[in-house]
Amino acid sequence: xxxxxxxxxxxxxxxxxxxxxxxxxxxxxxxxxxxxxxxxxxxxxxxxxxxxxxxxxxxxxxxxxxxxxxxxxxxxxxxxxxxxxxxxxxxxxxxxxxxxxxxxxxxxxxxxxxxxxxxxxxxxxxxxxxxxxxxxxxxxxxxxxxxxxxxxxxxxxxxxxxxxxxxxxxxxxxxxxxxxxxxxxxxxxxxxxxxxxxxxxxxxxxxxxxxxxxxxxxxxxxxxxxxxxxxxxxxxxxxxxxxxxxxxxxxxxxxxxxxxxxxxxxxxxxxxxxxxxxxxxxxxxxxxxxxxxxxxxxxxxxxxxxxxxxxxxxxxx
Ligand code: BDR
Numbered sequence: 001x002x003x004x005x006x007x008x009x010x011x012x013x014x015x016x017x018x019x020x021x022x023x024x025x026x027x028x029x030x031x032x033x034x035x036x037x038x039x040x041x042x043x044x045x046x047x048x049x050x051x052x053x054x055x056x057x058x059x060x061x062x063x064x065x066x067x068x069x070x071x072x073x074x075x076x077x078x079x080x081x082x083x084x085x086x087x088x089x090x091x092x093x094x095x096x097x098x099x100x101x102x103x104x105x106x107x108x109x110x111x112x113x114x115x116x117x118x119x120x121x122x123x124x125x126x127x128x129x130x131x132x133x134x135x136x137x138x139x140x141x142x143x144x145x146x147x148x149x150x151x152x153x154x155x156x157x158x159x160x161x162x163x164x165x166x167x168x169x170x171x172x173x174x175x176x177x178x179x180x181x182x183x184x185x186x187x188x189x190x191x192x193x194x195x196x197x198x199x200x201x202x203x204x205x206x207x208x209x210x211x212x213x214x215x216x217x218x219x220x221x222x223x224x225x226x227x228x229x230x231x232x233x234x235x236x237x238x239x240x241x242x243x244x245x246x247x248x249x250x251x252x253x254x255x256x257x258x259x260x261x262x263x264x265x266x267x268x269x270x271x272x273x274x275x276x277x278x279x280x281x282x283x284x285x286x287x288x289x290x291x292x293x294x295x296x297x298x299x300x301x302x303x304x305x306x307x308x309x310x311x312x313x314x315x316x317x
Contacts, residue, residue: 001028003119003146004256005112007065007105008249009037009126009168010047011081012226017125017253018048019215020315022055024257030112031061033105035126037171038077039085041067042097044126047086049095054218058099065105066129069172072281077167080226087225106133110141117144123256124179125151125249127168132175135182145185151252152176153270153283154192155299163278166192170281177272180283180297187297188262189270190251191283194300198251199244200309202231208312216316247312254311255300261311264302269293 004027008014021029032052034044045064052058068074082088101108109130113120122145124131131148135141142148152168153176161167169176180187205227209220229235236243255262269286271293273279286293 001026002121002257003116004029005109005120005122006032007035007109007122007124007126007130008032008044008048009035009039010044010051011038011077011085012087012223013247013249014038014125015047015051015086015219015222016247016312016315017249018051019055019219020250020253020311021123021257022057023315023317024311027257029060030116030120031063031108033063033065033109033130035065035105035130036067036069036074037126037168038081039083040076043085045097045100046094047084049099050086050091053095054215058095061101061108062099063101063103063105063108066133069127069129070132070174072172072174075171080229082225087222089221106130106137109134110138113141113144118146120145121147121149121256123149123253125252127171128152128175128179129172131183132178135178139182142183142185145183147186147188147256148183149188149190149252149256151190151195151249153189155283155285156193157279157282158193159282160192162281165279165281169272169283173272173274173281176281177274180270180272184295188252188255188265188300189297190248190255190300192248195246195248195251198303198305199246200305201244204309205245208316211313211316213316219316250312251300251303251308254308255303257311258307261303261307262300263304265298265300267296267298269296
């Protein structure tokens with residue numbers, strides 16, 4: 001089985017992605033490491049446990065990681081995910097934080113990778129703070145990873161948080177910079193524009209959520225707020241999220257789960273802008289090779305949409 005570590009900031013699309021990983025038959029989720037991001041860390045922890053409960057998988061260890069960015073000011077994405085990060089639906093039966101594993105997420109990440117050298121695929125759908133701290137603590141980590149999949153960054157300076165910046169990179173630009181400098185394992189990036197271009201029709205989302213299962217009912221409930229907001233004309237026009245159902249974290253997850261999903265990618269060296277009035281946190285692509293970087297990443301371009309839809313459908317069965 002493929003061994004995955006999920007590094008998340010559980011908002012609604014992280015929830016989709018976690019469900020996808022849990023449902024994949026050939027995947028073993030070693031652990032879930034949590035980071036600040038869509039919502040404050042405490043909410044991320046609660047939300048992750050709620051998703052695991054809905055999936056009947058509270059046996060998977062959940063670890064608390066960094067609660068703030070390395071240098072940047074904390075920011076969250078409550079407008080998109082709801083204040084609590086999961087659509088603000090009260091859940092009286094939510095598991096308590098005593099269910100968390102006591103180990104710190106960064107240390108747990110290093111331990112899991114060390115114990116499975118060459119076997120672990122790390123899927124990061126949050127700001128990259130935990131990954132940046134992990135490599136500072138243990139520089140050998142990237143060499144021991146099988147692959148790294150990231151949802152974040154952008155290719156055409158089309159932001160969703162600042163004019164040019166995508167949320168996960170803007171929320172911790174220094175961490176994104178460190179990760180793109182130091183993680184020399186095969187790295188795949190699902191950028192914001194890529195997710196927008198590969199968005200699905202809303203009719204698919206309806207079919208996905210209409211499945212007669214507890215998982216689908218849970219997902220429909222927590223996604224109601226975001227879905228309504230994203231379908232407004234203002235959002236569609238101003239945030240340029242594409243005309244459809246764009247569950248961005250799932251693209252990185254799906255590509256990590258199924259090696260045949262990604263049908264087109266571009267190999268290029270990248271970095272992150274750390275200054276700039278408008279451009280801080282923006283991913284920069286070095287097509288001219290001026291950065292003289294040996295390591296290139298794979299920028300995801302196209303996926304097999306039918307396989308992607310199937311993985312989504314299966315995730316709520
Ligand atoms: C990314 O930011 C978050 O709001 C989403 O969960 C996704 O990881 C999209 O920019």
